[in-house]
Every structure is written in C-alpha cells, then in structure tokens.
Amino acid sequence: MPLDTQTLIDTAQALMAPGKGILAMDESLGTCNRRFAQVGIGQSEENRRRYRELLVTAPGLASHISGAILFEETLYQRTADGVPFVEVLQAAGIVVGIKVDAGAQPLAAFPGERITEGLDGLRERLKAYAGQGARFAKWRAVLNITEQLPSRFAIQANAQALARYAALCQEAGVVPIIEPEILMDGDHSLARCQAVTTEVLAQVFEQLHQHRILLEGMILKPNMVLPGQDSPVTATLEAVAQATVESFLRTVPAAVAGIAFLSGGQSSPLATAHLNAMHQGAPLPWPLTFSYGRALQDEALHVWAGDDAHVERAQQALVQRARCNGAAAQGQYHPSMEN
DSSP: OOOOHHHHHHHHHHHTOTTOEEEEEOOOHHHHHHHHHHHTOOOSHHHHHHHHHHHHTOTTGGGTEEEEEEOHHHHTOBOTTSOBHHHHHHHHTOEEEEEOOOOEEEOTTSTTOEEEOOOTTHHHHHHHHHHHTOOEEEEEEEEOOSSSOSOHHHHHHHHHHHHHHHHHHHHTTOEEEEEEEEOOOSOOOHHHHHHHHHHHHHHHHHHHHHTTOOGGGOEEOOOOOOOOTTOSSOOOHHHHHHHHHHHHHHHSOTTSOOEEEOOTTOOHHHHHHHHHHTTSSSOOSSOEEEEESHHHHHHHHHHHTTOGGGHHHHHHHHHHHHHHHHHHTTTOOOGGGGO
16 A cells, blocks of 8 residues: 655654654553652552653643653553543654564574564554554664674664564655664673664665665664763763764655654753754754653652652652753753753
8 A cells, every 4th residue: 555655754854843752652561660669659550640641641741842752651641631642642743653663682692682573463453553543653772882792693684674663654645664673781881882783774774775665754762972871981961962963964864754852761961961062063964853762751750759749849850851952952952041
C-alpha cells in the first residue's frame, strides 16, 4: 500500500516545532520501578499511573514539549477522573508516541554485544497503537564501546533492525524515531566516540536507504558524541558540540526531518548546555532538539516522591526543565535560567 507521505511529513514537522522537544516517558516497567525504589516510592501499577498523570497534566507543558513517547502500559492508562492520557495529551496539542521495541538481548556468538528484539508481530501492534492515537513510534538499539567493540556485524545487525522497524512504521502511517545509542559506559575518548558514532550512523542510513525509508517522515534520536563516563579526560561544551555536529554532517542526509538527542545519562543541566552549544555555530541542515527522559523528569520525580501534596511543585520542576531545553533547542539557553 502506498505511503501517506504528507501525513508522515506533517507529523515529523510537528514534532520538530521550533523551541520544543519530545518528552521520553517510555521507561520499561523494570526501569520505572528501579527509579521509584531509589526515591522510596512503592513499585505498583497505580503509583506508575499516578506519576504519569502528574507528567501528562502538567500545566504549560505543551509550550515546550511537542510529543510524548509512552510505554505500552501508559498508552491505555487514564487520569483519576477517567480521562485517557492520550486524550489529555492530544487536547494540549502534544503528539502521542509509543515505544515499540522489546528491549536489547545478547547477540548470539558476539560476547558483550546486543541486538534489539520486537519485530515479530510489529505490523499488527502498530495498527493497534495507531488506532489508540499513536502517531509516532520509537525503537532503541544499544552499542557498547571498547577497544574491540562494537563489531561491524553488531552495527549492521542493529542498523538493519532499525530500518525494518522504520519501514513497518511508515507503512502504518506512523513516524519512526530511530535511536541508535552509543553508550557512555567505559573510559573511551571523545575521538573514539566520534569514530564509532560516525560509523554507526553511516550504516544506519545505508540500511534506511535500502529499505526505502522516507527521510522527511522520520526523526533521528542519537547520542551526543561524548567521552566515556570513566574517561580521565573531560571535554568542553564546545568540543562536544563540534565533534557531534561534525559526525552528523558526515552521515545524516539533509532531508531528515530532524534530530532529537537522547541524554544518555548526562546530568540535566549538562544535557541542556550541550544542546545549546550545538546551535552556536553555522546554520545546520536539520533542526536539533531534545528527546530526554531522566534529564527532563529527574527533579520532578524527586520532588513528588509519591506524595500528591507535592504534585504542583513537581509539575513546575518538569516544565522549568522543559523550558530550559526549549531555549537550548534555539541556542538561547543561559545557565541563569536554572534559577
């Protein structure tokens, strides 16, 4: 069946609206429960629902957030008053998305490497998610850096899976967010991360081309080019921005609708500052924005801590973090905004 190219393009452009980014609230049950445990919140479906209601109903969120990536559980949840979260987001003008991969599993015969699963039955699931109101989706591939890794085969296998996912999404009229994440684990240098990121992106776009993906109807969600978290050498904001932009200019076609970075374990202010630094140079062929999870939610989660008496302050913290990132997405962030 022919693609509805205009709908895909319109959705992608809405997600990349100037001064806005994407709220990643698609944590798996295990990840969400671990974060709750760290703050002393009981690990239950009702507490997850309460927390997600706090996020989706935050007043003013739509001023800085264009889309929200939901977990499957969240897609079907409702507010305490019985209103579906999907309807709350749609009424605010926030585009609804859904995480569709089934997580990364060990790649057989390749120790230390992983492949993301979830392609089986994806066509049918996408139809159901679209019927529920999802207009975009997300699939995450993860790659480790060591002296030997990632192997070329692991890069190619994950790139092919991302492209197959993207093709199924566009067939269903759903914009694919393509997330090849180079993890920060390790002591690798900025230059090593740049080399790996460039190789991975080159393979991803080669597979996207072979799978006939409409570039104007997709969004890239990559890591920033950063030294490993255990690296003895830190990198300046300017060095990270330069290395990241160089890698993308070498690999990402200008037709791509936009790039929405993951935070990858960075602190909230640092992820914001890095995004802002990328807008200080020459004009780029695609818009750059954010698609953060923990770097948007962390303070709000700690303020709430499971106590509904703190909902309003937690929502204010979320919107303030989104405001800072919205400014960074236009190169207008300043650290004084943190106060």
